[in-house]
Amino acid sequence: MKKIYTLLLFLFIAMTPSMAQQMLVEKGGNTESIEFSNLDKITFNGTTVNIKQLNGTTSQATMGEIDRITFSNYTNIDNLEYSTTALFNYISSDEIAVNCNAGEIIRIYDVIGSQIICVRQNADNATISIAQLPKGIYIIKANDRTAKFVKR
Secondary structure, three states: OHHHHHHHHHHHHHOOOOOOOEEEEEEOOEEEEEEHHHEEEEEEEOOEEEEEEOOOOEEEEEOOOEEEEEEOOOOOOOOOOEOOOOOEEEEEOOEEEEOOOOOOEEEEEEOOOOEEEEEEOOOOOOEEEOOOOOOEEEEEEEOOEEEEEEEO
């Protein structure tokens, strides 16, 4: 049952518009590629997964047969490169201090890659208000540095 719920969560996340272009289903050493633009519906009957495509193709597998499900192009955030230099420090749950130079553009994205905040820093190591953000996981990007943070 846990496997089914995990699969449903991944499918829900992946089917968010413009997030993923393909779902790759690996079973028995073979990989089936399904274009989201051709996906009609995914249904479950007990532990059986039925994937129906708009072109009429239907595939079926049991949860035990599926080795892995992955998604291509899973984020809209370009050029994710993690840096060992700390990009930010928490000041409070409503504010973070960004380790950057004046003039740098700071972008904050949600987990599906939608840009939530975009600001140009007026001073070195300035602060950004995150008070309006709901609790969750975010990605912060400044030039070639990227980091994730959790707002609690």
